[in-house]
Amino acid sequence: MQFKEIIGHHDIKEHLLQTVKDNRVSHAQLFLGPEGSGSLALAVAYAQYINCENKQLNDSCGTCSSCRKYQKLIHPDLHFSYPFFANGEKDVATSYLEEWRKAFLENPYMGLDHWRHQLDAGNKQANINIAEAHDIIKKLSLKAFEAEYKVLIMWLPEYLNTQGNALLKLIEEPPAKTLFLLVAENQDKILNTIISRTQLVKIFKLPHHDVAQYLIQEKSIPTERANEIAFIADGNIQTALNLIAEESNEYFNLLISWLRFIVTDSGLNFIRVCEEDFPKLGRENQKNFLFYAVNMLRQIVLMQQGLQNLVLLQGQELDFVKKFSEIFQLEQLEVAIELLEKTHYKVERNANPKILFLDLSLQLVLLFKYQTFPQGAQYI
Numbered sequence: 001m002q003f004k005e006i007i008g009h010h011d012i013k014e015h016l017l018q019t020v021k022d023n024r025v026s027h028a029q030l031f032l033g034p035e036g037s038g039s040l041a042l043a044v045a046y047a048q049y050i051n052c053e054n055k056q057l058n059d060s061c062g063t064c065s066s067c068r069k070y071q072k073l074i075h076p077d078l079h080f081s082y083p084f085f086a087n088g089e090k091d092v093a094t095s096y097l098e099e100w101r102k103a104f105l106e107n108p109y110m111g112l113d114h115w116r117h118q119l120d121a122g123n124k125q126a127n128i129n130i131a132e133a134h135d136i137i138k139k140l141s142l143k144a145f146e147a148e149y150k151v152l153i154m155w156l157p158e159y160l161n162t163q164g165n166a167l168l169k170l171i172e173e174p175p176a177k178t179l180f181l182l183v184a185e186n187q188d189k190i191l192n193t194i195i196s197r198t199q200l201v202k203i204f205k206l207p208h209h210d211v212a213q214y215l216i217q218e219k220s221i222p223t224e225r226a227n228e229i230a231f232i233a234d235g236n237i238q239t240a241l242n243l244i245a246e247e248s249n250e251y252f253n254l255l256i257s258w259l260r261f262i263v264t265d266s267g268l269n270f271i272r273v274c275e276e277d278f279p280k281l282g283r284e285n286q287k288n289f290l291f292y293a294v295n296m297l298r299q300i301v302l303m304q305q306g307l308q309n310l311v312l313l314q315g316q317e318l319d320f321v322k323k324f325s326e327i328f329q330l331e332q333l334e335v336a337i338e339l340l341e342k343t344h345y346k347v348e349r350n351a352n353p354k355i356l357f358l359d360l361s362l363q364l365v366l367l368f369k370y371q372t373f374p375q376g377a378q379y380i
Contacts, residue, residue: 001044001071001108003059007237008210009038012203016046017058025050025149026199028171028180030157033203035185036236041108042203043153043181044070047078050179051147066147073101077147079139083112083126083159085119092135093128109237112156113284128159133166140170140178151179158189171197205235208312219244231312232292239291242284251292252317262361265369274357286353290344297337300325304333332367339363 003013019025033039045060048070052060060067069075080100081093093100096119103110103118112126136152144150157164171180171194182198184190208230214237215226221244232251233240254277261270278286296317302310303325313321343360347353366372 001041001048002062002067003042003045003049006038006041006045006108007214008206009042009203012042012201013045013058016042016201017049020050020055025179027174027178028198029182029201030187030190030195030198031181031183031201031203032187033183033185034205034236035111036109036233036238036240037203037205038109038237039185039203040104040110040153040155040183043183044073044104044108047149047151047153047179047181050149051075051077051151073104075147076145077150079136079150079152080155081128081132081136081152082115082155083128085116085121085124085126086129089129090131091129092132094135107238107241109241111236111238114238126156126159127161128154128157128163130163130166133160133163136167137170140175144177149177149179150175151181153181153183155183157182157184157191157194158186160191160194162191164191164194168193168197206237207235211235211237211240215240215244227312227314231295232288234291234295236291239288243288251289252320254289255293255296256320258361259364259368262364263368265365270361270365271358274361275354278357279353283347283350283353286347286357287344290340290347294337294340294344296321297333297340300328301330301333304330328368329371331373332371335367335373336364339367 003017006013031039031043048067049055049060051066051070053064053066054061060070062071066075070078073080080097082100084091084093084096099118100115103115107114116124116126140150140152160167174180180198182190182194187195208227211230211233212223212226215221215229216223219226221229229240229243232243254273258270258273258277260266261273278289281289299311299313299321302308303321311318311321339360343356346356
């Protein structure tokens, strides 16, 4: 993986390159960025540049022996750790190394759900177990085979739990020329004892135009459709890739009819939508719909605040945003966004969609129709 293959993040790339040029490579770094932002790809490209035998000004050469092995993820001094769905207590990450290589090379922006599908793991819980922690210690105690640096890239250290304590001494005082690159999405779920031993590299979500350009140039998606997908994906390349296969954006029509039933308090109609339409979408499309709804409400907020130049919509969607922005208060929209985000969180955890969306609908009826703001409400 070379930096030039990764979408956007020009400032981050420049920072990483400069640490190598200035010989200021921290032995433990935390790449923190949202799903689909490219943080994992950046970590791999950084490791490849560090061990490149013929470094260029702005990237690894891509042709030396080290780079060729890195491109296939087969370099003997490059190690990976990641959540998996263990079939036994002795399972470690290398048990799934071939699947990991295939998944990353096909999609370096992958999220945990995509990885789960590669392993046909169903609803099994992901984790990084104590056997994996011990295996990491064993691997990194060995001398480097051929590279200057041994590198361990750990994807989603949030799944370490207390097993991470076994790695603290190694992270704080690693063998010479050993590099830890932790790639995380949620800092709050990482052990504080690990965070305190790493240098933070903050990675932000990709802007709309970078995602759209990627879809147009790399996936040959028509401009209008690319902009539509980029809007829904909200900086998440994994979500954008999930949406590519869809023939058209049906979320808008579903959102319009659902909200119409809500603001008119048409109970039988929104119950029907919750019992029939939402369950048909399936879990991934339910999550995408909620992303879309959240983004639409955020566009309405921008319109209300006089920031029309930041509204990324056109056609029917733009007309909807203009009309909606004249009807509801900012406080209502902020609460609605929070409710949608809570629902998205529960969908990720396999909550019953009929109950979940009916509860959401009832909350929105109170909010939009009767202007009742929930105080400390308990959400499903």
